[in-house]
Amino acid sequence: MCGTRPTDRNRDVRFRLPDPVLNSPDQHTAEGSWLSDPDPNVATLMQIPEVSPFVRALLSVRVEGGHEVRFGVWVAVHPDDLQRAFAAWNAPEYSELKITGYLANRIEPWGLFAVPVNLAVLNPDHTPYCVSSANEQLSEVLTKVWPHDVLASLP
Template identity: 70%
Template sequence: MCGRPVSEHERDVRFRLPDPVFHSPEQHRAEGSWLSDPDPNVAALMQIPDISPFVRALLPVRLDGGHALRFGVWIAIHADELQRAAAVWNRPAYSALKITGYLANRVEPWGLFAVPVDLAVVNPDHTPYCVSSPDPLFNDVLTQEWPHSILADLR
């Protein structure tokens, strides 16, 4: 309708690794690491010794005109949360999973990183979604509608 390609209205950005893992010397191959899939692009859960356990989540951002930007992010979680998530991941109880953690990828253009976030399973066929945060800026990202111009910062 506006003359721009659909790819400029809908975009998915997926982080391969959590930033602390990406910046570590051995990354996800450190001795004692565990990933729910050997390929970190497919894995939904990971535990990296001396760094943290992580769960993959979706961070939806509403854009004007009814469009969306979706980030596939990693969330740093407590080891107990990792065990709880792994225990229900492919079971019916997964649909009730709620987790609290910290954003483990820097999300631009807001510069969000290491801020608290609450996750919930919104669709049992997807990884959990970021649904709320006590951090005011992160909560704004989750609840407000943003102009398409923010997509220019992602190129």
């Protein structure tokens, strides 16, 4: 650890599956499911019948001292938006992609789940970022600089 505690560093927390998929009987292997990669750790797009289509996104939380916690989350989206994202994903228009959906992973320590979130591509080499929300609490999470204690409560 180079003499520092893990709570003194930037953190990346990546969710393997959206919570509704994780809580479903067959998870991502349900009949008719589609993932952009067979490995859900690598997949960036997902469609699970009777659950929802999902897009992977990055949710960045700023922490005092210039640090950051970055959550690799899933966002439930409208089927049309999944199709639009799929069509743009490896095309030049990807950099202009904007999508609105609902957070599909519980984000602790705030307990955020199923709240609206707006996604935009900030870096064409990354998945879209969560950039804003009509939900007051998520908006605060995205814009406030949080104390280091927030890192101690992460898995």
